Amino acid sequence: LSPWPAVQGETVTCEVITERPARLTAVYKGGEVPFVQEGLRSWALLPVHAMQEPGIYLVELRAYPASEQGDSQPIGRLSANLYVVAGTFETYDIVIPPSSEKAGLLNAELIRAEWRRLAGIFSQRTPEKLWSGTFRYPLEASVRRVTSAFGERRSYNGGPASSYHEGLDFGAPEGTPVYAPAAGRIALAEPLTVRGRAVVIDHGLGVYSGFWHLSEILVSAGQSVKPGDLIGRVGNTGLSTGSHLHWEVRVNVTAVNPVQWTQSEMPAVSAGSPEARTFSTLTEAYPLAVGKQWVYRVETVQRVEGWWWRASALVTETVTxxxxxxxxxxxxxxREGAQGMALPLLDSPSELVLMDGRLMSVPAGYAGEALLASDELQAQSLRFIWPMQVGDRWGQAGPDRMTWEVRSSGVSETPAGRFSGCYQLAGSGMGEVQWVTFCAGVGEVLRERYLLHNAYRERWELTAWAPAAGQ
Incomplete structure (x- = not known):
């Protein structure tokens, strides 16, 4: 997922690489989004609404046989977390005097009827990608002056700020040329009641751009356009308080920030540098390197002054x-986050120990432990740090996690005349400390003598022993 985290109003690229061809879809906010397949790489665009609540949203990926269409059963599923953060948007009140001839355009039924017409166009999905590269601005730089930014919260005549600005407004003299920002086909070119003279370009795959309040329309429905083609001229038609161009971009009907489309290629190319990304899990971030970061949600129930409280917060971990x-x-x-929550070791340094991509040790009270249950990062035993020395550690993740540390070591001679290793281990976890002392020779099985929740834990075998010189 890129960008991650995503700001309200951004377009997110969901990119999947498969081992063999597959047909993919993503379930996002209750709707199903189809993927574009390019060999073993598939991608889809996920719009983040400008007023979408900040937080974590589940994106469920479903894979189907590439050769089958329709209602076949998924052959694989994968879930990812899309982290949405708040944008910075101003709030403005737009005053249209009741005596103005345009005051009648605030009629709710007029607005709804026009939106139903446009929504019917925006909901159609041309199966081909018609654009390439980044979008250009629809006005020349010399006359391009932003008067209203995307996402601004808006009210009219002192009413509640329950809506937002769905595009960019450019103040420009009437008659200023308006150009196509990217290739596509004209889906609409006609006067509208609220939006005035309007042009809509279909760029394919559910991506549209709209141009409102024009003084002239210079294209026709069905016409193909390329970047830089003249499509109209700036005006003051419809619900407008001055000569300007309103330009908006929509993805799967949702209005998104057009500026992002002028700065970044869509779909995002390979989702960016792994070291610079913020991941949704530690597993996704592996192999770990300095600067890699992931975010997860912590939930806990805690007792404060005799009351039980349920708390939830996002925690960010960064490799230092x-x-x-x-x-x-x-x-x-x-680790940062969850301030004020009774969770151990948050907002503080901590350490993980890994070998060959497998988790060997986690700090006590590690809140992100649920993220580690995967084939790549799983609990392992002391065999990964043999031969042991005082201070060596290993551990097990899961509900019965124990972390072990070698406190002392030595050698002794067995009755069979073989040298053995003797170790005293301290194990901590589940609120208990266990001490284990064992000695064994080559080929002998080392059996733990402790029980945790009446469960036999591990089976260890000494595979090699090399006594020090003189012993």
């Missing part, structure tokens, strides 16, 4: 250093 020792990665993290 990665060091190698004895084949293991020691990953230092800085």
């Amino acid at each position: 250093s990665v060091t190698e020792q004895k084949g293991a990665q020691f990953v230092a993290l800085q």
Whole structure:
């Protein structure tokens, strides 16, 4: 998912790479979005509404056999979290005097009827991608002056600010040329009641751009256009208080920020640099490197002054250093978020220990533990740090997590005349500390002597032993 996190009003590219051809769809905010398949790469555009509540939204990916269409059963599913953050938008009150000849255009039924007409156009999906590269602005730079930004919260004549500006307004003299920002086909070219003389371009795949309040329309419905083609002239028709051009871009009917389309190619190319991205899970961010970051939600129930409270917050973890020792990665993290929540080790440094992509140790009280249950990052045993030294650690993730540390080590001779290793281990987890001492020789099985929740935990085997010189 890119950008991640996404700001209100942005267009998000969902990119999937598959091992073999597949037909993909994404379920997002209750609707199904089809993917564009380009070999083993598939992508879809997900619009974030300008007034969408900040938070985490589930994107469920479904894969179907490439050769089958219709209602076949998915052969695979995958979920991802889209993190939406608030944008910075001003609030304005637009005053249209009751005596103005345009005051009647505020009639709610007129507005609804015109929107139903446009929504019927925006909801149609041309199966081909007609645009390429970034969009250009519809006005020349010398006359391009933004008078109203995308996303501004709006009220009319002192009413509630329950709507937002769905595009960009450019103040320009009447008659200023308006150009097509990208290739496409003209889907509408006619006068409208509220939006005045209007042009709509279909760019394919559910992407449209609209141009309102024109003084002249210079194209016809069905006509193909390329970037820079003249399509009309700036005017003051419809519900407008001065000569200007309103330009908007829509993706799957939702209005999105046109500025993003002039700055970034859509779909986003390869979702950007992994080191610069913010990921939705630690697993997605693997292999870990300094600067990599992920965000997850923490929920807890806590007792405060005799009352039980349910709390929820987003936690951000950033890799601050990665060091190698004895084949293991020691990953230092800085965690931020969940201020005021009774959760251990949040807003503080912590450390993970990994080897060969598998989790060996997590800090006590690690709140992001639920993210680690995958084939790539799973609990492993002491065999990954053999031979052991004092201070070596390993651990198990999951509801019965135990983290072990070697506190002392030595050698002794077995009755069979073989040298054995003797270790004292301290294990912490589930609010308990367990001590285990064991000795064994090559080929012998090391069996733990403790029980946790009446469950036998592990089976260890000593596979090699090399006594020090002179022993």
